[in-house]
Each structure stands twice: as C-alpha cells, then as structure tokens.
Amino acid sequence: MDEDYLAYVNGRLPALRRLAYLLSGNRDQADDLVQETITKLYARWPKVSRAENVDAYVHTMIVRTFLDERRRGWWRVGLFASAPERVESSGAPGVEQRTVLRAALAKVPARQQAVLVLRFLCDRSVTDVAQILGCSEGTVKSQTSHGLAALRRILGDNGPALQETR
Template structure:
C-alpha cells in the first residue's frame, strides 16, 4: 500500500475506532470480544483499503464487516479458541454497568444472533431499517420481521416471573 493510502487508512481508523468498539460491544456484550471483533475488522479493512476507500459510504461498509464478523463468531463455536502457554494479563475491569444495562445485555444474549444484530443496529445504534437491511444483506421486510421476532423474544425473557425464594423460616418471600 502507498504511504498516502496508509495515511488515509490510519486517519479513518483513528477517527472511528471508538465508535466501532461501541458498536461491537453492543453486539456482543463483552469488552474483550468487542476488541477482537474490531481488530478482525480493521485488519481485513487494511488489506482491502485501496478498494474500500473508494466506496460511497465507507462507514456503512465497515459496519457491515463488523456485523458479519459478529455473526461468523456466533457460528464458529469453541474450535476457534487458541490455547497459550500462560493466561494473558487481564486489564482492569471497567466499572460495573447499571442494573438495567446488565439485564438488557443478559436478555439480548438469549436472542438468536441475527435478531440480536437487528435489535442492536436498530435501537442501540439508531440505524434506519433500510441501512440495517443493507448491512445484513437482506430486505427491509426481513429486518422488520426480525425486529418483531426479536422484540417478542425480549419481552418473553424480560417478563418472565422471578421464582420465589424460600426464606429460612419456611415461607416464600
């Protein structure tokens, strides 16, 4: 790649990495996995930068790459896990999220991956139906139906009654 192309790539990535990481985190709910998704995406982006930089909407192209990396990750399973001689050092944990965020994240994790991607893109990234359809490579109708099914599933998950916990005195609380 030429120096000017490298500079364009670095400018793009440096200007968007925070937003890309946020989107990846919203999709997967795990900061380490979000970093992996962003790293995988920007690595592929570098290899294709001369062609991608000519696109009309580079951001939309990169959003598509992140969503596809997320969906591929969900399909892969454990065979992809690499083993090391020693465990890597863990960065300090971020502050605990508020209870509602944790509840929503747990509920989203129970929704099928494609519905999860649609819900995150539509409601957390605030993208219109047409943009989500283009990112996922499907029709507007598919996005709408996946949104409907995903919201229905979230409502089922979040509206489930909490089982009663027996207290030490024998009565339910």
C-alpha cells in the same frame, strides 16, 4: 494508502468499538471484533476507500464479523478454569436493568440480536439495517418483531418494557 487508512481507523476507532460492544456486550470481544475488522479492512483498503459510504461498508464488516463469530463460537477454548470475578457495580441507576437486558440480548439468535442492536441501540433506520445485513426491509422488520418477542419471553415480568417501532 497507509496514511489514509490510518487516518480513517484512528478517526473512527471509538465509534467502531462502540458498535462492536453493543453487538457483543463484552469489551474484550468488542476489541477482538474491531481488530479482526480493521485487519480485513487494511487488506481491502484500496477498494473500500473508493466506496461511496466507507462507514456503512465498515459497519457491515463488523456486523458480519460478529455474526460469523456467533456461528462458529462452538470451537472456542476457555483459557481459565472459571470466569474471572466480576467487579460489583457502583449501584448507579439503570446499571442492573442494563445488565439484565444485555444478558437477555445475548440469548437472542445472532441475526435478531444484530437487528435489535442496530435498530435500537445504534438508532439505525430499517433501510440502513437492511443494507448493512444485505437483506430486505421486510426481513429486518420481521427479525425485529421476532427478536423483541424473544426478549419478552426471556425477560418475562422482570424486564423493562419493550416496544416495537416501525
């Protein structure tokens, strides 16, 4: 059992970290999301390993962990009096635009944020997102529409062009 679990986690860790980072926008929080998910996964591995699509199951676990984290985020305690200084970007093309978009995305409600990340950054279909979130395809479509509208409101004229695809 442990060998199969370790092989799975070691093989999928980069993809899991990428998904968690896309959801959270923060490397440290992404690592926390992955750590919490793989800890839960270990406890459930005998059942999960028999699932038809283990990757989809684990992606669902990460998204739900992210959503749970956003719901209970009020109790967090900051360990520092102020935020650490940010390293200036290299000025590479698109870095500023990605930073603005990431900040705006963080202001969108968690479920809409998860839908937008899964649909547009992870290139998942409406059906896949509905399965991961445990909702209908119509809900995914409406959450996509509402999330894009929220991003447009937040970004105003300063943001990149956002287009909805169905």
